[in-house]
Every structure is written in structure tokens, then in C-alpha cells.
Amino acid sequence: MGELAARLRTELERYSVGEKLPSSRALVERLQVSPVTVSRAIAVLVGEGVVVSRPGAGVFRAAPRATTAAPRDFSWQEVALSAEAGQPPSRSTDASGVLAALAVPPPDVIDLNSGYLHPSLQPERALAAALARAGRRPGAWERPPVDGLTELRAWFARDIGGDIATSDVLIAAGGQSALTTALRSLVAPGAPVLVESPTYPGILAVARAAGLRPVPVPVDGDGVRTDLLADAFAATRARAFVCQPLFQNPTGAVLSPERRREVLRIARAAGAFVIEDDFARRLVHADAPALPLPLAADDPDGVVVHVRSLTKAASPSLRVSALTARGPALERLRAVQAVDSFFVPRPLQETALELVGSPAWARQLRELATALRDRRRAAATALRRTLPDSLPPQLPYGGYHLWLRLPDGRDELALTAAALRAGVAVTAGRPYFAAEAPAPHLRISYACAPGPAQVTEGVERLTRAYGETAG
Numbered sequence: 024m025g026e027l028a029a030r031l032r033t034e035l036e037r038y039s040v041g042e043k044l045p046s047s048r049a050l051v052e053r054l055q056v057s058p059v060t061v062s063r064a065i066a067v068l069v070g071e072g073v074v075v076s077r078p079g080a081g082v083f084r085a086a087p088r089a090t091t092a093a094p095r096d097f098s099w100q101e102v103a104l105s106a107e108a109g110q111p112p113s114r115s116t117d118a119s120g121v122l123a124a125l126a127v128p129p130p131d132v133i134d135l136n137s138g139y140l141h142p143s144l145q146p147e148r149a150l151a152a153a154l155a156r157a158g159r160r161p162g163a164w165e166r167p168p169v170d171g172l173t174e175l176r177a178w179f180a181r182d183i184g185g186d187i188a189t190s191d192v193l194i195a196a197g198g199q200s201a202l203t204t205a206l207r208s209l210v211a212p213g214a215p216v217l218v219e220s221p222t223y224p225g226i227l228a229v230a231r232a233a234g235l236r237p238v239p240v241p242v243d244g245d246g247v248r249t250d251l252l253a254d255a256f257a258a259t260r261a262r263a264f265v266c267q268p269l270f271q272n273p274t275g276a277v278l279s280p281e282r283r284r285e286v287l288r289i290a291r292a293a294g295a296f297v298i299e300d301d302f303a304r305r306l307v308h309a310d311a312p313a314l315p316l317p318l319a320a321d322d323p324d325g326v327v328v329h330v331r332s333l334t335k336a337a338s339p340s341l342r343v344s345a346l347t348a349r350g351p352a353l354e355r356l357r358a359v360q361a362v363d364s365f366f367v368p369r370p371l372q373e374t375a376l377e378l379v380g381s382p383a384w385a386r387q388l389r390e391l392a393t394a395l396r397d398r399r400r401a402a403a404t405a406l407r408r409t410l411p412d413s414l415p416p417q418l419p420y421g422g423y424h425l426w427l428r429l430p431d432g433r434d435e436l437a438l439t440a441a442a443l444r445a446g447v448a449v450t451a452g453r454p455y456f457a458a459e460a461p462a463p464h465l466r467i468s469y470a471c472a473p474g475p476a477q478v479t480e481g482v483e484r485l486t487r488a489y490g491e492t493a494g
């Protein structure tokens with residue numbers, strides 16, 4: 024569709040202002056594309072103001088927009104946006120880490136940056152069928168219960184395991200929204216919150232936007248360093264720690280059994296919550312050993328606030344997640360979520376329920392496990408050949424990422440820029456650290472490329488850029 028709009032834009036130069044373009048039917052025949060593609064491309068051009076559409080009459084070249092209008096003056100907003108009564112937390116939000124993760128590279132660039140599945144790995148047909156069935160459910164557009172559809176909450180409770188009950192689960196709009204609610208509910212503005220280091224930049228952004236102070240605790244191959252976690256609690260008196268025990272983003276580390284016990288013991292002793300971001304639970308590879316249960320399944324006293332979302336294993340637009348807690352904390356979460364957003368749209372909840380309740384869901388998870396294993400192998404094989412020293416000693420058996428260590432002094436931003444010029448998008452490591460980064464890193468995400476061959480080609484392009492930027 025983008026290509027067609029570009030082609031029509033070029034063709035437009037041959038038309039005079041007010042002249043009629045060929046009919047949609049003529050374009051469909053001449054360009055051998057579908058009517059939907061033509062009408063979408065025309066909608067793009069209408070939106071750009073280069074054509075006007077007169078229903079019943081046709082589409083015409085528009086007059087160029089007047090360029091002589093005086094520039095508008097928004098300077099008053101600088102004062103309005105900066106004036107603070109007293110000294111509340113700053114209202115400016117740094118979205119750079121989140122927007123970098125959501126960036127869509129140009130079509131000729133291989134994407135090894137995004138945190139979501141390539142469309143070919145998303146269950147598109149099953150999602151379409153689930154959406155259609157959901158639309159036919161009685162009351163599909165009525166207001167859902169504020170906590171979420173009971174059936175969906177029950178499904179998430181079973182999916183999490185342990186003794187989690189339906190009533191412990193709130194339905195939220197994806198992991199990001201659930202994490203935001205958790206941090207805003209449990210930690211007061213200005214207070215510290217412990218985070219893993221490195222960690223997902225989205226959690227740092229959420230914490231800072233809520234006026235919290237993220238305090239990093241290093242992660243190694245066995246997950247968070249529990250000796251340093253205890254020190255960090257003692258030094259900061261923080262009341263919450265955000266942890267990804269399974270296939271941590273970006274390192275892929277799984278919290279070892281001893282450290283699982285330690286994390287829970289240390290948090291209990293500190294009187295603090297563990298916010299468990301279980302984002303990668305369904306991103307396990309086909310060659311993985313048995314997985315540990317979530318921390319939430321082993322938590323009699325409500326220490327763990329658990330987050331899991333359907334976006335990562337299905338589609339970024341299936342923004343449905345579970346936010347789980349016990350005790351008064353659950354009431355806090357419920358209140359904050361209701362005030363912020365009322366509830367998650369019912370058609371989306373119904374769609375999620377239709378999807379996870381159909382045989383297509385188990386099939387999706389099986390196929391995904393194989394596809395992720397194959398892409399990890401393609402990435403690791405290419406890297407062993409080209410940049411062997413960058414690989415971690417232990418390759419993750421879940422998630423979508425490889426966290427590459429670069430030699431000291433390597434400029435990772437220069438490398439990511441050169442990689443983009445060489446035709447591959449990869450992620451700089453710097454935004455994953457809450458404080459100074461101890462070393463330069465790069466993250467490769469292998470689930471967003473079309474297939475293992477493109478993963479290999481992407482690594483080769485990265486290697487060329489690596490050679491060009493060597494100091």
C-alpha cells in the first residue's frame with residue numbers, strides 16, 4: 024500500500040490541478056492490485072492533501088497548500104508546561120527508550136530491534152477468527168466488569184498456576200499498562216524502586232514518569248545478584264523490586280532456584296513487594312528444559328505482584344494482560360486502574376478469551392517454540408562465525424533476544440547507526456541501564472525478522488558495520 028501511494032504520488036505530477044485521476048477500477052486493472060489497496064493508497068494521498076476525493080465524482084489533483092501562512096506561535100506552551108506549583112515531580116516524560124523499541128525500520132532494512140513477533144509468526148488467522156466470534160458473542164459491546172471478564176480472569180489464574188484465584192486477577196491493557204499501574208499503586212512519588220540492571224527501558228521510563236527513582240541491581244547468568252539485592256534494600260529502604268525471573272529482557276537469564284528463594288526471602292524481610300514481569304512465559308524455545316513456576320505461584324503472603332501479557336506470543340495489538348496481587352495491594356491496583364482507564368475494551372477481552380480457548384492457541388505456542396529455537400540457532404551460528412567474543416557463555420532457551428557484549432570502549436551508538444546504513448536495525452545497550460553502563464552492549468532480537476535466513480543475513484550486515492566502525 025505504501026508503494027502504491029508512492030507510485031501514485033509520482034504519477035500525480037503529470038496531472039494539472041483539478042484534473043481527475045483514473046477511476047479506482049482502472050487503477051486496479053492497470054496496477055494489478057486489490058480494490059482495498061487502491062482505496063487505502065488514495066486515503067493516504069487525501070490525508071496528505073495532494074488529492075481531493077468527491078464521492079460520486081472521483082478523485083482530483085488538489086491545489087498546492089498555501090505556504091505563505093504566518094508560522095504559528097506556540098511559545099506560550101513552554102511556560103505552561105514548565106510552571107510548577109511547589110515542587111511536584113516533573114511532568115515531562117522521556118519516551119525515547121520505548122519509542123526506540125517501537126520504531127519501524129524502512130522496508131529494505133532487516134529488523135533485529137523490535138520486541139514483537141514478525142507478522143508471519145503471529146497467529147493472524149486465528150486472531151481474525153477469534154475477533155469475528157467475539158463480535159458475535161451476546162453483549163460483546165456492553166460494558167465489561169471493571170476487573171475484567173470473569174472467564175478471562177479465571178483462565179489467567181489457571182495459566183499462572185499455584186493457588187492464584189480468579190479474584191486475585193485484574194485484566195489490564197497489556198504488560199506496559201499493568202506495570203504502570205503496579206508502580207503507581209505501590210510506590211510513592213520520589214521513592215526508590217529497585218530494578219534489574221540491565222533491564223527493559225520501558226520499566227525505567229514508567230518509573231521515572233511516575234516520579235520514582237529506579238535503583239539498579241546487577242543481573243548475571245543466574246538472574247539478579249541476590250547478595251547485591253539485599254544491600255540495595257538496606258541502602259535505599261525501597262518497598263518494591265521489579266524482576267523478570269524468566270528469560271530476562273535483555274540478558275535472557277533465568278533466575279536460579281536458590282536465588283528464587285533468596286529474592287522472596289529478602290523482599291519479605293525488607294517488607295517490600297516483588298513486581299514479577301513474566302513477559303516471556305510463553306516464549307519458551309522447543310529445546311528448553313522444564314520451566315520454573317512463576318514466583319507468584321509460590322507466594323503465601325502476597326509479596327509478589329504478577330504481570331503477564333498476551334502481546335508477546337500473539338500480537339502487539341492484543342493488548343490484554345493479567346495484573347495479579349493479594350491483600351490490600353490488590354485494592355490499590357484496582358483503584359488506580361479504574362481511575363486511569365475504567366476497563367479494557369470488552370471486544371478485545373472477548374477476542375482474547377476466544378483465542379486462548381481455541382485449539383489454535385496450543386498450536387501457536389508449539390509452532391512459536393520451534394520458530395524461536397530455529398531463529399536463535401541461526402543468530403548464534405552466524406555470530407559464532409563472525410563475532411564469537413560477543414556471545415554470552417550460556418545462550419537463552421526462551422525469549423527473543425541475544426545480549427552481546429562489545430569490547431570496552433566500543434561506541435555502540437556509532438555501531439547501531441552504521442548497522443542501519445548496512446541494512447540492519449539492532450538495539451544499543453545503553454538505555455537498558457538505569458545508571459552508568461558498565462560496558463557497551465548490543466541487543467539482537469531475532470523474532471521480528473521474517474525467517475532464519477534473514478536473521479543470518481542481518482548478523483552478516485551487522486558484522487560488516489562492526490568492521491567499518493572498529494576504532
Ligand SMILES: Cc1ncc(COP(=O)(O)O)c(C=O)c1O
Binds near residue numbers: 334339
Ligand atoms: C520485559 C518487558 N515487559 C513488558 C513489556 C510490555 O509489553 P506489552 O505492553 O506489549 O505487554 C515489554 C515490551 O517490550 C518487555 O520487553
